[in-house]
Amino acid sequence: MDIGVPKEIKDQEFRVGLSPSSVRVLCDNQHKVFVETQAGGGAGFSDEDYQEAGAEIVPTAAQAWDRELIVKVKEPLPQEYAYLQNNQILFTYLHLAADRRLTETLIDSGISAIAYETVALPNGSLPLLTPMSIIAGRLSVQFGSRYLEKQQGGRGVLLGGIPGVRPGKVTIIGGGVVGTEAARIAVGMGARVQIIDINVERLAYLETLFGSRVELLYSSSAQIAESVPDADLLIGAVLVPGKRAPILVSRELVAQMNPGSVIIDVAIDQGGCIETLHATSHSNPTYIEEGVVHVGIPNMPGAVPWSATQALNNSTLPYTLKLANWGLNALERDRALVEGLNVKNYQLVHPAVRQVFPDLSLTA
Template identity: 50%
Template sequence: MIVGIPKEIKNNENRVGMTPAGVNELVKHGHTVYVQKGAGENSGFPDSSYERVGAKILATIEDVYAISEMIVKVKEPIAPEYPLIRKGQLLFTYFHFASDRRLTEAMMSSGATCLAYETVELKDHSLPLLIPMSEVAGRMATQEGARFLERPQGGKGKLMGGVPGVKPAKVLVIGAGVVGYSAARIAAGMGADVTITDLSLSRLRHIDEIKPANIKTLYSSEFNIRAELPTTDLVVGAVLIPGAKAPHLITRDMLSTMEKGSVLVDVAIDQGGCFETSRPTTHSEPVYEVDGIIHYCVANIPGAVSATSTLALTNATLPYVVQLANKGWQKACSEDEALYKGLNIVDGKIIYPAVAEAFGLPCETI
């Protein structure tokens, strides 16, 4: 199969779809890999590192799309890429369709097969291609939240861990999945007073058994969240419904109960955000204020630590990429239920129920 690795063109997206080690594995299996010039530079992988393992370097993104049967990316295609995608081409990347109607309609019109990292799902309901970036995003959410609590950044001027005689910052993490627990662990490590919420009592019990002493668990409800907000300095929104639009768990009216300069970090922004006042931001302009509350809603948080993120992502995606290249997507998906669940759009048809539901469109089968 001919596999293409284009350069990511989303704002400050520094990751690349595959490392040289991943390319080496594909070439070993007899596949041809084309990498766009400079695609890996911001992750620490110069063109020469790809050429050494057998990749061919192409000058432009147009060249890569034109020749490739399968495109392996990191983030969803953006508008300049839409015309480059053709019928029958396989795209393997993060899509997050439920939060972007324009992208959904563009991919339907293209006739391409869209296989989404975020909905590849194992029998235990874990999401193996989302987990590594969730781990990065959760850790980064706390790191960025701590930064924007600083007064020069517009925050209330609180140190996460406090100092002797001064209380630490209070952190509320909504959602106790991979993102949420990663955020809570980093906040606890910085010395903050951390509360983590979830609807799953079994998950909260598990966390209660393994957590540091400065993490407390709390059942997630509107009442409980409202009660926490007046004394909370940093909120991390880490709610995920696979493939579906995130629910709004903090509404506009709740902001009035928070102290000015408090920080909201919405890691669910890829799926529409879990705060009513959330809108996507970028690494170049990461924050905005609503009612005196700082909102950090960067849609590609792991892109800031691209070297770590690219390595972690390729570790997870490579076995699936090799399957798809060796067998073709039809055979690979028919033999691997996890991969089949990654199919979102095929030949102009939405086949993933949560995406169809988000836009009131029919969900078809193949």
């Protein structure tokens, strides 16, 4: 099969869909890989690295896109919509619940679109979302500690504190992979940490990880209202696979936070769980609302592309290889890929996304 790897064009997105080592595996399996020139440059992979792995370097995005299987990192942007074809398979992050225009465009194009974030194993785990969730969770605290600095508009709080001065407080809404990794870093920095989650079993598991170092709280509107106002760093880490994240923190509650506090919503890809937060970018990462620093970078792992590309490829390559070997017949062989299918044959087929856009009916 011919496989295309375009260069990512989202703001400061330096990850790339396939690493040279993944290209080598695909070429060893008799597939042809066409990589847009400089597609891997931001992640530390040169055109020569790809050529040595067996890829052909093509000079334009159009030449990379004009293939049977397209492997990317982020969703197609409007300037890429014209490249979508009905005989293609697109394999990438999509987050359609937060993007009606993209959803309609994919349906109209006839492309078969498989989203990394909805590929699911029988136990409900999300193998292609997990590696980026780990990175985003860890970065959320790293970024948060920076934006708490006075020069960045923050309160001037050192999360770890110093002897004689209490540490900063980190409140994390959601105890999944993102929340767990955020807590891991925050605890390591010496912060006071709370995790709020609605799943009692998950809270019990988190106790085995953190013991008394993290305050584990059951999620309710009353508990959120109690915990948010004095948080120095509030991290949104709520995930409802395929659906928009619910709004759990109101504008009124944000207004009660101390001026210069920081909110980072890792759920922004799925719409976000903070009422006052909207998507930002690596180029313009923050804005102030209700006196609070807001950060809503939807491609946060793009800040560490060397690590993130390899972590992503470690998880995606087995599925990419199946799609390359068998095309859409791979869905008959791997149930996880069926769960990942969002759009096919001019139809929106993923149940959760259809609930978000009920007017985009199953039948074309």
